[in-house]
Amino acid sequence: MLYFLYPVIAVGFSLGIITLIIYGLGISPIEGLGTLLYSSFGNAYYTTETLVRATPILLVALGLAVAFTAKVWNIGAEGQLYIGGIAAATIAINSGWMPAPIPSILAWIGAGVAGASWALIPALLKAKYEINEVFTTLMMNYIAIYLSSYLLHGPLMNPTTLFPETVIIPPSSQLAKLIPGYRLHTGVLFSFLILTPLVYIFLSKTIYGFRLKLVGSSPEVARTSGINIKKQILIAFLISGFFAGLAGANEVTGVVLKMRPEISPGYGYMGIGVALLGRLNPFGIVLASIFMAGIVNGSYTLSMMLKVPIGIANFILGILIVLIVLGEVLISRVIEARKASFEKESIKKEKRGEK
Amino acid sequence: MRGIVKIYPGGTVALRGVDFDLRKGEIHCLLGENGAGKTTLMKILAGCLKPDKGEIYLNNKPVKIRTPIDAARLGIGMVHQHFTLIPVFSVAENIILGYPHREKSGYKLDLEKLENEIRDFSESVGLPVDPSAKVAELPAGIKQRVEILRLLYRKAQILILDEPTSVLTPLETEELFKALRIMKSEGKSVVIVTHKLYEALSIGDRITVLRKGRVVARIDDPTTVSEAELAEYVVGEKVITKAEKIPKKSREEGEAALSVKGLHVVDDRGVEVVRGVSLNVRLGEIYGLAGVVGNGQRELVEALVGLRKPIKGSIFLFGKDVTQLSVKERILNGVAYIPEERLVRGVAGELSLAENLIVKLYDKEPFVRKKVFLDFKRIKEFAEEAVKKYNIMTPGINAPVSFMSGGNIQKLIIARELLGMPKLVIAEQPTAGLDVKATEFVHEKLMDLRNAGVAIFLVSADLDEILTLSDRVGVIYGGRIVKEYERIKDIELRELSEYMLGVKEA
Numbered sequence: 001m002l003y004f005l006y007p008v009i010a011v012g013f014s015l016g017i018i019t020l021i022i023y024g025l026g027i028s029p030i031e032g033l034g035t036l037l038y039s040s041f042g043n044a045y046y047t048t049e050t051l052v053r054a055t056p057i058l059l060v061a062l063g064l065a066v067a068f069t070a071k072v073w074n075i076g077a078e079g080q081l082y083i084g085g086i087a088a089a090t091i092a093i094n095s096g097w098m099p100a101p102i103p104s105i106l107a108w109i110g111a112g113v114a115g116a117s118w119a120l121i122p123a124l125l126k127a128k129y130e131i132n133e134v135f136t137t138l139m140m141n142y143i144a145i146y147l148s149s150y151l152l153h154g155p156l157m158n159p160t161t162l163f164p165e166t167v168i169i170p171p172s173s174q175l176a177k178l179i180p181g182y183r184l185h186t187g188v189l190f191s192f193l194i195l196t197p198l199v200y201i202f203l204s205k206t207i208y209g210f211r212l213k214l215v216g217s218s219p220e221v222a223r224t225s226g227i228n229i230k231k232q233i234l235i236a237f238l239i240s241g242f243f244a245g246l247a248g249a250n251e252v253t254g255v256v257l258k259m260r261p262e263i264s265p266g267y268g269y270m271g272i273g274v275a276l277l278g279r280l281n282p283f284g285i286v287l288a289s290i291f292m293a294g295i296v297n298g299s300y301t302l303s304m305m306l307k308v309p310i311g312i313a314n315f316i317l318g319i320l321i322v323l324i325v326l327g328e329v330l331i332s333r334v335i336e337a338r339k340a341s342f343e344k345e346s347i348k349k350e351k352r353g354e355k
Numbered sequence: 356m357r358g359i360v361k362i363y364p365g366g367t368v369a370l371r372g373v374d375f376d377l378r379k380g381e382i383h384c385l386l387g388e389n390g391a392g393k394t395t396l397m398k399i400l401a402g403c404l405k406p407d408k409g410e411i412y413l414n415n416k417p418v419k420i421r422t423p424i425d426a427a428r429l430g431i432g433m434v435h436q437h438f439t440l441i442p443v444f445s446v447a448e449n450i451i452l453g454y455p456h457r458e459k460s461g462y463k464l465d466l467e468k469l470e471n472e473i474r475d476f477s478e479s480v481g482l483p484v485d486p487s488a489k490v491a492e493l494p495a496g497i498k499q500r501v502e503i504l505r506l507l508y509r510k511a512q513i514l515i516l517d518e519p520t521s522v523l524t525p526l527e528t529e530e531l532f533k534a535l536r537i538m539k540s541e542g543k544s545v546v547i548v549t550h551k552l553y554e555a556l557s558i559g560d561r562i563t564v565l566r567k568g569r570v571v572a573r574i575d576d577p578t579t580v581s582e583a584e585l586a587e588y589v590v591g592e593k594v595i596t597k598a599e600k601i602p603k604k605s606r607e608e609g610e611a612a613l614s615v616k617g618l619h620v621v622d623d624r625g626v627e628v629v630r631g632v633s634l635n636v637r638l639g640e641i642y643g644l645a646g647v648v649g650n651g652q653r654e655l656v657e658a659l660v661g662l663r664k665p666i667k668g669s670i671f672l673f674g675k676d677v678t679q680l681s682v683k684e685r686i687l688n689g690v691a692y693i694p695e696e697r698l699v700r701g702v703a704g705e706l707s708l709a710e711n712l713i714v715k716l717y718d719k720e721p722f723v724r725k726k727v728f729l730d731f732k733r734i735k736e737f738a739e740e741a742v743k744k745y746n747i748m749t750p751g752i753n754a755p756v757s758f759m760s761g762g763n764i765q766k767l768i769i770a771r772e773l774l775g776m777p778k779l780v781i782a783e784q785p786t787a788g789l790d791v792k793a794t795e796f797v798h799e800k801l802m803d804l805r806n807a808g809v810a811i812f813l814v815s816a817d818l819d820e821i822l823t824l825s826d827r828v829g830v831i832y833g834g835r836i837v838k839e840y841e842r843i844k845d846i847e848l849r850e851l852s853e854y855m856l857g858v859k860e861a
Contacts, residue, residue: 206727207718214714218703223662224694225714226683338758 003331007277007284010323011291014316018295021315027306039301040294048184052255054293055188056081056247056264060271061289062191062199063243065280069203070236071216076122076137077244078268079144080115084245086148087114088252089156089166089259096170103173108249115245116238118144123237127230133237141268149261156259165260175254187254192286195246200282212236244268265296266314273321292317359409361395361568369395371568372409377513382535382545384559386552388589388647388816391565393548394436397515400546401433402426432506433515438498442491446484447473450505477504481534496527503534514538515546520554521649532558550647552585552856564588582858583849590818590852610673611635612779612810613659618668620654629655630834631668636779641801641811643825647855648816651834653695656783656814660692661685672779686715691777693768695784695814697761701768704757708749709738711756712771741770745796762793769800779810786820798824818855822846830854 015033022032040050060077067074088111095103122136153164160167175185203209215222215232222229247267252259274292278285295313302308361370370392377383387393398404400411402420411418413429420426426433440449447470470486477484482500490498499519506514520528535545535558549555555562556577564572564585572588574580613636620629628651636642646652657663659670661682669678672688680688694700702711713722713734721733738752745766750758756767765785772780782801786794801824805811815821821828822843830838830851838854840846853859 205729207723207729208727210710210713210717210729213710214703214706217705218699220696220700221703221711221714224660224682224692224700226661226681226686228681335755335757 004279004284006327006331007279007288007324010277010320010327013323014319017319018312018316021312022302022306022308025306025308027308032302032306032308035302035305036295036298040298045182046297048179048182050290050293050297051188051192052183052185053297054289055191055254056250056267057270057274057292058191058285058289059195059243059247059250060267061274061278061285062195062282063240063246064271064275065199065278065282065285066203066212066243067236067240068275068280069209069216070212070232072126072233072236072240073134074119074122074137074237074240075134075272076119076140076144076268077240077247077271078264078266079137079141080118080241080244081248081251081264081268082144082148083118084111084115084248085252085259085263086151086156086248087111087245088249089169092169092173092253093166096172098172100172100176103170104175104253107169107173107253108246111245111249111252112242113245115243115248116241119237119241119244120234123234123241126237127233145261148259152259152261158258163260166258168258169253173253174257183255185254187250191246191250195243196282196286203280203282208235244271247271266317270296270317273317273324276324277320356396356400357410357412359396359399359411360407361392361399361404362407369568370399370406373565373568373570375563375570377544377546378561379544380539380542381560382539382547382558384555384562385546385548385565386550386555386562386585386589387565388550391589392568393550393565394517396565397433397517397546397548400426400513401431401515403433427509427511430510430512431515432509432511432513434499434502434506434517434519436517436521438495438502440490440498440501442489444490445470445486446488446490446493446501447486449490449501450486450508452505473504473508476508480504480507481537482507496523496531499523499531507538511543513544513546515548517548518550519547520549520551528554550589550856552582552589552858556580556582556585566591583853586852586856586858587849590848590855610638611671612638612673613812614671614674615659616669616671618655618658618665618670620651620658620663620665622654627666628834629658629665632831632834632836633668634829634836634839636810636812638778638810639805639808640826641805641813641824643821643828644812644814644831645818645821645828645851645855646814646816646831650831652783652814652831655831656692656781659781659812660690686775689776689778691772691775691780693765693772693780693782693785695787697764697768702756702764705755707753708742708747708756708759708767709734709752711767712738712741712774715771716775737774741767741774745770762789762796765789765793765797769797773800773804777809779812780804781812781814783814784816785813786815786817818851832857832860 018036019029019033023029039046041047060081064074064077088107091107091110092103095106118140122133122140125131125136126133149164152166156166157163158165158167175187178184178186178189211227211232212235214225214227215229219229248263251263256263270292274285274288278288295316299308299310299313302312303310356373356375359370359373359375362368373392373396375396385393385397395404399406400420402423402425405421411420418429420429420431441452444452447466450473451469473486477486482504484497484500484504490501493501503514519531523531538545547554547558559577562574562577563570566589571591615632615634618629618632619627622628630651632655634642644652654663658665661680665678669676671677672685672690677685677688698704703714716722717729722730724730735752741747742749742752747766747770748759748763756764759767780801785797785801789797801811801813813821813824825843828840828843828846829836832854837860850859
């Protein structure tokens with residue numbers, strides 16, 4: 001119970017901090033929070049924009065939920081997203097001659113595979129040489145981001161505008177918009193309604209999810225039970241890399257319609273917080289990603305209208321991650337206390353039984 | 356120390372009212388088997404553990420020792436079996452660690468001066484070391500020297516050494532004993548915790564023998580006892596009083612379930628700890644492997660289960676060579692494993708009882724549907740049945756098992772291992788740390804299995820257990836089977852303990 005209640009408390013706490021900051025800037029907290037809420041869910045347009053923003057975060061977080069279940073701390077989703085974006089744009093541009101849904105499908109699959117391959121490097125380093133994945137994945141983000149920047153300044157550069165970005169991808173590779181005049185696209189629908197339940201089933205209903213969970217909670221028991229731990233580490237890495245790659249494809253084929261540097265305002269990092277905030281449960285992650293997207297969009301509006309610094313979204317993200325991690329410790333304390341009381345009780349029971 | 360009682364969380368009684376005296380200027384050996392409570396008693400004296408009952412007197416004054424810092428203030432220091440040095444620090448840094456060396460220079464550390472001081476000091480006490488050497492680069496013997504120096508440097512009057520020779524070569528041991536005798540002549544008191552008889556006899560001025568948390572012998576003059584007599588104190592009179600022991604049905608004819616031929620296994624450090632073990636375990640019998648912990652049992656078991664690749668030799672299951680097979684393949688061939696470290700290797704603490712029940716068979720009928728999906732209804736049924744059948748105390752089948760006591764966790768492990776209808780059960784210290792009731796339960800289960808025709812390989816440091824349950828007994832010492840007994844009634848206790856302790860060789 002507490003386990004699921006805590007994220008709500010953390011969210012409440014972080015909203016409280018936003019309020020304080022807004023107040024500190026001399027703005028009425030009611031006006032500030034009102035603007036934040038309105039600009040994320042105030043009308044149909046803002047709501048769909050929030051969902052569009054939530055999709056890449058959701059995709060990253062779904063993959064990370066798989067990795068984190070096995071206690072594989074892949075911090076490299078941002079880089080995997082960029083590599084996915086490059087792959088998606090390249091495939092989309094070169095397969096534009098095919099009929100409508102095929103290029104976008106190819107782009108998504110290609111992006112997933114590219115993201116997974118990028119994740120394969122730290123995965124092998126961890127599985128083979130036991131190198132801590134936190135450092136390798138984090139550092140590989142920089143390699144990925146600058147590598148894509150190089151490609152966009154060179155071979156992939158738009159030849160007509162000479163901007164460091166690809167040309168607009170052909171219409172046949174663009175994801176269909178659901179409502180005219182809105183940016184809401186099929187990728188949003190696909191991610192929320194198809195991929196989310198799929199990951200949920202994978203993690204909690206199949207033997208594959210069970211294996212990852214066992215490896216995450218006790219590698220020693222997993223080994224004794226005949227599970228190949230290295231293989232599970234690879235699987236966890238590949239799946240999370242695949243989903244981060246999909247997030248890149250989603251941005252290229254559904255939102256930006258080209259690949260450019262800074263295509264992600266940190267979705268790869270937001271996904272970490274969101275996966276933890278959602279308790280690694282895909283449905284929890286849906287809620288958490290929408291919340292995070294609301295904060296991101298809301299903070300843009302806040303900064304435009306009320307001159308609140310734009311960095312507030314990342315600020316909140318940082319607070320949330322710290323709170324969630326802190327919460328783990330607090331919750332485990334409560335569990336320890338309950339454990340002790342149960343032990344006492346059962347000893348009493350056993351004694352009574354003896355009499 | 357008077358009337359010391361220590362009960363560990365989980366209900367294990369380690370010490371049942373122990374009195375212990377240490378005189379000024381003596382070397383006192385505390386002797387006993389693993390699990391006798393030696394280390395626990397000394398950790399209490401050193402402030403690492405708190406006793407549940409009992410008093411400690413120093414120079415006839417009652418003292419309270421709550422922390423190792425209290426102990427250090429009273430001049431008591433302990434060298435633990437596992438070193439507590441910081442590998443990246445130098446010898447000098449390790450020695451002054453936690454012993455603030457503030458002089459007029461304030462907080463600045465004058466390492467050079469300190470190193471000279473420590474060099475002189477170490478030579479003066481007969482334990483020379485190079486104070487500027489990095490601890491990580493030192494051999495075990497020197498590391499131990501640093502630990503002792505650290506205590507002496509803090510003017511400790513009472514030194515406790517826990518199994519000090521287990522990491523030393525014979526030559527290093529000799530040097531250590533020489534230094535200890537010098538300390539003794541300077542009026543310091545030394546306690547040596549050990550399970551090696553000859554050691555106690557050669558260095559001890561007095562010997563106290565502990566068994567199962569009680570003092571069973573105090574020897575004021577070691578020259579009056581023989582090694583064999585001492586062995587009997589350590590191991591104790593064994594009374595075989597199990598009514599449920601059923602005479603076995605024509606055991607000789609039992610088919611060989613497990614057959615090990617010339618097995619050599621190395622441990623994590625690459626040291627060969629199993630050195631040519633050959634044995635057979637037949638269906639419908641319990642083969643008890645007796646031995647003091649640390650004689651290669653753990654690595655032998657790991658090799659049998661498939662967790663460790665042997666460097667030489669082969670393992671046969673029902674006549675089939677399984678030496679190269681994986682853990683999983685061996686499980687599917689009917690091998691069940693009750694591991695010693697039940698909280699580390701036996702169950703995953705944060706997973707539920709139900710989940711822990713299926714960790715080995717989750718991908719097999721009846722727990723899986725269409726080869727991929729877990730059947731939670733079935734799993735729940737099985738978990739509830741197991742709770743009822745094995746009388747497991749739990750807050751619920753979905754509660755994390757870390758809520759359960761050691762005895763109940765062991766029941767869960769047994770329930771799980773028996774789910775797969777094993778033909779060979781490898782039980783490693785199956786009752787270590789369990790209370791009497793849980794121990795009885797485990798024994799009954801193993802006996803039932805044997806009577807049902809299952810082969811059981813029982814590894815235990817508890818001789819009572821070995822003698823109560825086994826049909827045949829092998830004794831392991833130094834990675835070799837030094838003796839095999841075909842019948843329990845052939846066993847002469849004194850001889851058995853002599854084999855176990857390496858007094859007598861095959």
